[in-house]
Amino acid sequence: MRAPVATAVAIVVGLIILLGYFVPVGIVLVLRDVLLGWAIVLAGMAALVGIINLVKVHWRKSTVRGERDPYSPVLLIVFLATVGAGFALGGPSNPTFQQVVNAVQIPVETTLTAVLAIALAYAAMRLLGRRMGLMAIVFVTSTVLYLLLNSGILAVDSGAPALKSALGVLQRLPVAGARGILLGIALGSLTTGLRVLMGVDRPFSG
Amino acid sequence: MPENIPILVGAVLTVLVLLGYLLGENNFLFRLATYIFIGVATGYVFVLVFYQVITPRLIRPLLSGSFEQIVLTLPPLVLSVMLVFKIFPNLSRLGNLSMAYLVGAGAAVAIGGAVLGTLITQARASINLFDLSAGGGISRLLDGVFILVGTLSTLLYFSFSAKAQRNAAPQRPVPVRAAAGVGQIFIAITLGSLFAGVFTASLTALIERLGFLLNLVRTMVF
Numbered sequence: 092m093r094a095p096v097a098t099a100v101a102i103v104v105g106l107i108i109l110l111g112y113f114v115p116v117g118i119v120l121v122l123r124d125v126l127l128g129w130a131i132v133l134a135g136m137a138a139l140v141g142i143i144n145l146v147k148v149h150w151r152k153s154t155v156r157g158e159r160d161p162y163s164p165v166l167l168i169v170f171l172a173t174v175g176a177g178f179a180l181g182g183p184s185n186p187t188f189q190q191v192v193n194a195v196q197i198p199v200e201t202t203l204t205a206v207l208a209i210a211l212a213y214a215a216m217r218l219l220g221r222r223m224g225l226m227a228i229v230f231v232t233s234t235v236l237y238l239l240l241n242s243g244i245l246a247v248d249s250g251a252p253a254l255k256s257a258l259g260v261l262q263r264l265p266v267a268g269a270r271g272i273l274l275g276i277a278l279g280s281l282t283t284g285l286r287v288l289m290g291v292d293r294p295f296s297g
Numbered sequence: 298m299p300e301n302i303p304i305l306v307g308a309v310l311t312v313l314v315l316l317g318y319l320l321g322e323n324n325f326l327f328r329l330a331t332y333i334f335i336g337v338a339t340g341y342v343f344v345l346v347f348y349q350v351i352t353p354r355l356i357r358p359l360l361s362g363s364f365e366q367i368v369l370t371l372p373p374l375v376l377s378v379m380l381v382f383k384i385f386p387n388l389s390r391l392g393n394l395s396m397a398y399l400v401g402a403g404a405a406v407a408i409g410g411a412v413l414g415t416l417i418t419q420a421r422a423s424i425n426l427f428d429l430s431a432g433g434g435i436s437r438l439l440d441g442v443f444i445l446v447g448t449l450s451t452l453l454y455f456s457f458s459a460k461a462q463r464n465a466a467p468q469r470p471v472p473v474r475a476a477a478g479v480g481q482i483f484i485a486i487t488l489g490s491l492f493a494g495v496f497t498a499s500l501t502a503l504i505e506r507l508g509f510l511l512n513l514v515r516t517m518v519f
Contacts, residue, residue: 097393101401108405112413125369128354130402132373133395135350136380142339144384162332169333173340182348183341192341194303195310198506199334202314205503209318211496226485233489234496241497263440267447268487270419271480274448275455277415280407287404295396 094296101295104130105288146170236261308513310334311506423448447483454480 104126111123152163173192180188215234218227239245245258286292310330317327355374358366376395383392425431426441433440454477459467469477 094393094397097397100394101397101404103401104398105401105405108402109408112405112409126402127406129373129376130399131350132354133376133380133399133402135346135354136377136395137399138342138346139351140380140383142343145339147384162328165329166332166336169336170340170343173337174343177340177344177348183345184348188344190303192337194306195333195337196341198307198310199314199330201502202311202506204499205506206314206318206499208496208499208503211492211499215492226481229482229485230489230492233486234493237490237493238496241493263444265487265490267444268451268480268483269491270423270444271448271451271454271483272487273415274419275452277411277419280411281416284404284408284411287400288408293397295393295400 094293097295098290098293101293102288102290105284109288233265237265304513308510311510315506446479450476450480451483451487452480453477454484 107119108123108126108130111119146167149160149163149166152158152160153167176191177183177185177188183189215231219231240258240261283292287294310333313326313330317324317330320326355370355377358370359374362370376398380392380395382388382390383396423441423445426437426444429438431437453473456469456473456477459469461467468474
């Protein structure tokens with residue numbers, strides 16, 4: 092058996108936390124809260140380890156001949172400046188620090204979302220050109236229809252009742268598919284989680 | 298003047314990303330903007346995690362907590378130290394125990410969330426559509442049947458169990474295939490409506506960014 096101690100830890104911790112969800116009584120709840128508190132610390136530490144690894148990779152790309160990436164030093168300088176400012180100003184709740192971070196984050200995030208419009212329009216056109224099947228036709232028709240519905244062009248306050256009810260049906264049409272997709276995702280998560288808790292999957296033993 | 302610096306930084310980055318994207322994603326401007334973005338984002342996350350998770354839950358209890366708090370902080374401290382070994386390839390096996398703890402806790406939270414947050418609530422929402430005492434009469438009933446057919450056919454579309462056949466590729470039973478066909482149409486409609494929503498949002502962002510740049514140019518020129 093591969094990694095028996097780690098597997099036992101994953102199963103025991105998982106079962107106790109799960110028990111806390113479905114049998115919310117005294118000692119089980121206390122144990123669940125303590126174990127979840129430790130998991131939060133570990134998740135935070137995992138994030139820090141991930142960031143340190145990112146810095147390590149870009150440090151190598153900045154210094155090792157043959158692996159040089161001209162953008163890596165920029166990332167390292169910006170990262171160190173942000174961390175330095177964060178510690179010097181006393182943490183993330185400092186208004187000046189928030190202003191500095193937002194000055195970069197908000198414009199880049201908004202602009203990346205903005206260029207998504209161009210990418211999506213281009214992808215939709217390519218879909219029709221390349222894979223013209225029933226699914227593509229329904230998809231593109233539905234996209235155009237919901238763009239019109241979202242724009243409010245078809246909204247009528249005093250229109251015919253038949254038109255109103257037809258618009259109502261159209262608005263509810265995606266609910267059925269969305270519910271099926273949501274249930275599918277939940278069943279997938281359930282199966283994956285149970286496989287880990289039964290020791291069948293061990294993604295931690297690498 | 299200093300209060301204008303964030304606006305100017307925003308304008309420069311907007312132009313970098315927009316121009317960079319229009320010239321192709323692999324050019325100097327776009328990559329520079331994305332590397333700056335990643336640098337700031339990771340730096341912010343580093344500071345955030347340190348101040349809001351590590352300090353209050355690990356460092357402060359160890360330095361100024363009661364005996365009970367110190368004892369309760371020791372296991373996550375040991376596991377955290379073991380997790381740090383994941384950075385070094387030769388010692389990364391020492392971090393497996395911490396990863397196992399995280400995976401076990403994550404799996405339990407995922408199961409709890411899936412069952413309590415999605416399966417039960419979505420099933421209850423579907424059942425409630427058949428509750429005629431809530432009013433709505435026959436149209437509510439039809440609505441319920443329609444949603445139920447859509448939900449079940451969508452779920453069946455993702456069922457890929459098939460019987461092996463002699464001299465032919467495995468195929469799903471005919472009723473399942475028929476239901477999956479209906480489910481495929483429901484999925485296409487749902488994805489189309491989601492696509493329209495995302496497209497509307499990104500178009501709004503594009504208009505906002507172009508408006509921002511236009512206003513800035515106007516302010517600087519006039």
